[in-house]
Amino acid sequence: MRILVAGAGPAGLYFSYLAKRSHPGWQIRVVEQNPPDSTFGFGVVFSDRALEFLRGDDPATYDLITPAMESWTDLTVVHRGTPVVIDGIGFAAIGRLRFLQLMQQQLSSVGIEPDYNRSLSSEEELKDNDLVVAADGANSFVRRTRDFGTTVTPLSNKFAWFGTTRRFATLTQTFVENQHGTFNAHHYRHSSAMSTFVFECDAATWQRAGFAGMDEAAALTFCQKVFADTLEGHPLVSNKSIWRNFPNVRNRRWHAANVVLIGDALRTAHFSIGSGTRLAMEDAIALEKALREHASDVPAALAAFEAARRPIVDKLVAAADASAAWYERFPEHMRLAPRELAWSYIQRSGRIDPARLRKISPKFVDG
Numbered sequence: 120m121r122i123l124v125a126g127a128g129p130a131g132l133y134f135s136y137l138a139k140r141s142h143p144g145w146q147i148r149v150v151e152q153n154p155p156d157s158t159f160g161f162g163v164v165f166s167d168r169a170l171e172f173l174r175g176d177d178p179a180t181y182d183l184i185t186p187a188m189e190s191w192t193d194l195t196v197v198h199r200g201t202p203v204v205i206d207g208i209g210f211a212a213i214g215r216l217r218f219l220q221l222m223q224q225q226l227s228s229v230g231i232e233p234d235y236n237r238s239l240s241s242e243e244e245l246k247d248n249d250l251v252v253a254a255d256g257a258n259s260f261v262r263r264t265r266d267f268g269t270t271v272t273p274l275s276n277k278f279a280w281f282g283t284t285r286r287f288a289t290l291t292q293t294f295v296e297n298q299h300g301t302f303n304a305h306h307y308r309h310s311s312a313m314s315t316f317v318f319e320c321d322a323a324t325w326q327r328a329g330f331a332g333m334d335e336a337a338a339l340t341f342c343q344k345v346f347a348d349t350l351e352g353h354p355l356v357s358n359k360s361i362w363r364n365f366p367n368v369r370n371r372r373w374h375a376a377n378v379v380l381i382g383d384a385l386r387t388a389h390f391s392i393g394s395g396t397r398l399a400m401e402d403a404i405a406l407e408k409a410l411r412e413h414a415s416d417v418p419a420a421l422a423a424f425e426a427a428r429r430p431i432v433d434k435l436v437a438a439a440d441a442s443a444a445w446y447e448r449f450p451e452h453m454r455l456a457p458r459e460l461a462w463s464y465i466q467r468s469g470r471i472d473p474a475r476l477r478k479i480s481p482k483f484v485d486g
């Protein structure tokens with residue numbers, strides 16, 4: 120079997136590792152446009168059960184990554200300067216680069232070194248493979264070479280993905296209002312020295328604040344001032360922290376002939392539910408399993424992959440969409456008192472109803 124994997128992000132690295140581990144005889148080539156030590160953003164979180172989905176089938180990767188993670192058991196919502204702690208909502212986080220390095224190490228252990236600094240840019244390069252795995256992210260080039268029934272819908276809020284040297288005690292959602300409008304930050308520590316700080320605001324606030332006319336450095340200084348109380352004197356740190364609108368990627372078809380989409384190329388899930396990386400890895404697991412169970416019958420394997428995975432993905436995407444819709448209206452939610460805002464926030468994705476919340480967050484519900 121000859122496989123071309125486009126992209127060495129979480130989806131591409133993990134799929135290639137699993138496939139080569141099961142089939143040492145397969146020829147797997149991974150092509151990545153960037154160098155191995157380059158990445159955008161800072162840390163990523165994994166919600167509640169963190170990497171538990173790996174523990175059974177892949178204890179080696181679980182044991183490698185878990186010690187490098189920061190974890191905590193509560194979540195904090197800060198509104199009008201008042202922190203509200205929601206107990207029992209645990210997360211684990213890791214620096215995105217650290218995570219990719221550990222996945223690269225796994226891939227190297229099965230004898231694959233990705234072809235770095237090489238961008239796939241012509242259909243010609245996809246030829247002569249039994250299978251092409253498009254793991255090249257939300258803006259996938261490979262996806263554009265076939266008709267997958269793709270839609271890419273940008274959300275209206277603007278966000279920029281920063282880091283900071285302040286280490287926060289828990290994953291925190293901070294809401295701030297000033298003369299320009301309303302702002303939100305998603306922030307949590309992801310290493311012994313750094314936290315992730317995703318700055319978000321609605322389009323009207325973004326315009327009023329004058330971000331359109333600011334360069335990256337001026338925008339960073341502005342964002343730092345908005346969240347001065349939260350940062351307590353620590354700086355924001357940039358890493359390609361440009362303004363973006365989150366793209367909701369959806370595909371009617373998951374595969375076309377011998378090309379299959381996985382990870383963000385297949386669908387994005389709004390970052391507020393902290394699941395994109397896990398979804399990408401679970402796609403990799405499901406695709407490798409389908410290939411194993413259908414030997415070298417690629418069409419049967421791709422059909423089985425979609426049949427097994429689509430219902431699970433659809434459920435998570437619905438939760439991600441509900442969460443994203445809540446953020447698109449966060450200025451309205453900010454009219455609520457701090458505890459009411461926290462109550463609205465925690466139920467935003469439809470996955471936690473009051474009965475379940477009472478079980479997992481008794482202190483918060485009693486409060």
Ligand SMILES: Cc1cc2nc3c(=O)[nH]c(=O)nc-3n(C[C@H](O)[C@H](O)[C@H](O)COP(=O)(O)OP(=O)(O)OC[C@H]3O[C@@H](n4cnc5c(N)ncnc54)[C@H](O)[C@@H]3O)c2cc1C
Nearest residue numbers: 126128129130152163164239255256382383390394395396
């Ligand atoms: C602000 C923000 C915060 C996030 N926070 C979280 C979080 O807390 N938790 C979480 O789980 N997820 C989070 N995510 C989502 C997460 O980053 C993605 O879901 C995840 O990275 C998807 O992995 P992937 O491998 O599919 O794609 P990517 O990570 O995008 O990797 C794709 C790779 O393909 C390469 N590539 C692209 N085009 C080509 C080409 N033509 N040729 C060769 N290589 C190419 C890219 O360079 C890249 O390395 C967040 C996303 C954003 C935007």
